[in-house]
Amino acid sequence: MNKKRKQREDRREIKENLVEKYSKVERAFGRFYKWISVWTDRILFSQRYGKLVALLLAIFVYAVINISDDASSLFETRQVYTFYSQPVNVLVNEETYEVSGIAESVDVQLQGDINDLQMIRQQNNISVVADLRQLGEGSSEIQLEVQNIPSRVEVFIESGNVNVVLKKKVTRTYTLGYDFVNQSQMDATYDLGEPQFDSDTVNVRASEDTLDQVSYVKALIDVSGVNSDFETDAPLAAYNENGEKLQVDIIPETMHVKVGVTQPKKTVPIQVVAVGTMEEDLAIETCTLSLDEITLYGKQSVLDQISSIEVSLPVSGINSDRTLNMPITLPSGVTSASANQVTISVTVGERTSRTFSDVPIDRTNVSDALADKQIRMSDETVDVTVYGSETMLQNIDKEDIMVTADLKGISENGETTLALAVSGSNRLVEYDLSIDEITVTVND
Known part of the structure; x- marks a missing residue:
């Protein structure tokens, strides 16, 4: 019971506090309103301030009644927008005249009401025109024009004045x-x-x-x-x-x-070329390819220069029978081929030798300057020793060996010492010359 009585007393106390605060606010607002009312009466109904109030009211009414278009423009929403790189449409007799001096495009700046600019942007049909139809041959200064723009929108063209030149074609x-x-x-x-x-x-x-x-x-x-x-x-x-x-x-x-x-193509044989040196007593006995020939594609002029495709075989690491997959490198100008690699199976045998006597020496790169001169070589033939397996050597004839002396650069009389070069159709054996160089004598 005491607890309920205490709660009722607390609620009563809160209400009394709220009423007291509300009464204070009401009295303060009443005093402020009374103060404003007194001063308003003093100003409006006083001889001292009445004339001033009347003057202000007259000015306000005059401004409302007589507001002009210029004054209303203060309330307009104006904006500037630039159309970049607008193409210039040149009006001229193109069959008669060549035109120079006019840029292909210009920037156009528009200033006006935001609604007008928005409409122009949406329509996107402004046109910059250079009208040269009344001009003749020679140099003239013209003004670029912008069409499809409302008259109330101001237009500014970058480089609007153009010095144009017309030349007859x-x-x-x-x-x-x-x-x-x-x-x-x-x-x-x-x-x-x-x-x-x-x-x-x-x-x-x-x-x-x-x-x-x-x-x-x-x-x-x-x-x-x-x-x-x-x-x-x-x-x-x-x-x-x-x-x-x-x-x-x-x-x-x-x-x-x-x-x-x-689609030019050419089928040529694949030739294996030994690269490196095998151990002293070893040589390639047999060499078998998964492909004996290959089809090349390319320009006919390139294919005409190709008689075979060489594939390198690194023999320095071979000391027993082996099978290797070797890539095929295409000559320059060949665009594609029927294969890009070949499988080479080799067997290894004992190294032996065979000597071919009196192999003729061929002259190469003989210039036109030597056509009417006598050319003598100290040796016309040379012995060639071929090293390889017995099986390989049995299939080599003297005609398979070529020894050359390169006369490139010799055009005058005199003696020149030249190194000899040797090669053969079998590229899996080694060739050794009995002499490495000869003397070439040129006389009239």
């Missing part, structure tokens, strides 16, 4: 060349033939000064993905001596062309 005839483009997107095993054009010449129209810069005119033939004979209309372009494209009129603009496409 003339026509010259040029021989047509060509370039194959996008060859990287063409199968490298195919070879392109000589293009056959409907016409080997074209007319180029431009000013005299520009035509003097033209070094050649080419048809740009796109060969991406071609794998058979094709025809196309190739675009034409004119270039100066530095390979820079010139802005000229080419008549016609394209040229019809036919191009033959072939």
Whole structure:
């Protein structure tokens, strides 16, 4: 009971405190309102301040009634927006005149109400125009114009005043060349033939000064993905001596062309070449290849120079029968081949030798200057000792061995000492000369 009585007394005390605070706030607000009311009456109904109040009210009414367009512009939302790299549309008789001095594009700055600028940006149809239709040959200063812009929007053009030069065009005839483009997107095993054009010449129209810069005119033939004979209309372009494209009129603009496409190939034998030296008493007895020949692909001019493909066999580490997978290195200009490696199986036998007597010495690289001179060599033949296995040596004849003396650089009378070189069709044996050099004498 005492506890409940105490809670009622606490609630009563809180209410009394709230009422007291509210009464204080109400009295303070009443005093403030009374103070404002007194001062308002003093100002509005006092002779001292009445005239001032009347003047202020008159000025306010006048401003509201007589507000002008200029004043209302203070409340407008104005903005500046720049259209970058706007193309310049040149109005001119292009068949008669060549134009210079006008930039391909300019920056256009617009200033106006934000709503107008937003509309222009959405429509995106402004046009910068250089109207030269009333001009003749020579130099003139013009003003670039911007079209499709509301009159209430201000326009500013970077480099708006342009000094333009008009030159009359003339026509010259040029021989047509060509370039194959996008060859990287063409199968490298195919070879392109000589293009056959409907016409080997074209007319180029431009000013005299520009035509003097033209070094050649080419048809740009796109060969991406071609794998058979094709025809196309190739675009034409004119270039100066530095390979820079010139802005000229080419008549016609394209040229019809036919191009033959072939896939040259050649099958040649694979020849194994020993690299290094085997142990003193050992030699290659037999050598068997998984492939005896290989098919090469490339330009016909390259294939014509190839008679065989050499594969290196490192013999210095071979002292017993072995099987090795060796890579095939393609000659320069060969784009692909039917194989990229070959398996070589070798057996090892005892090393022996065989001597071939009186192998003739051939002269190489004899210059035209020696055509009418007498050339004598101190030795016309030489003995050659061949080292290898008995099986290998039995298959070698004197005709398989070539000894040469290189006369390159000799053009005058006199004596010259030359080193001899020896080689043979079998590249798995060693060749040794009885003499290493000879003396060559040249006389009239």
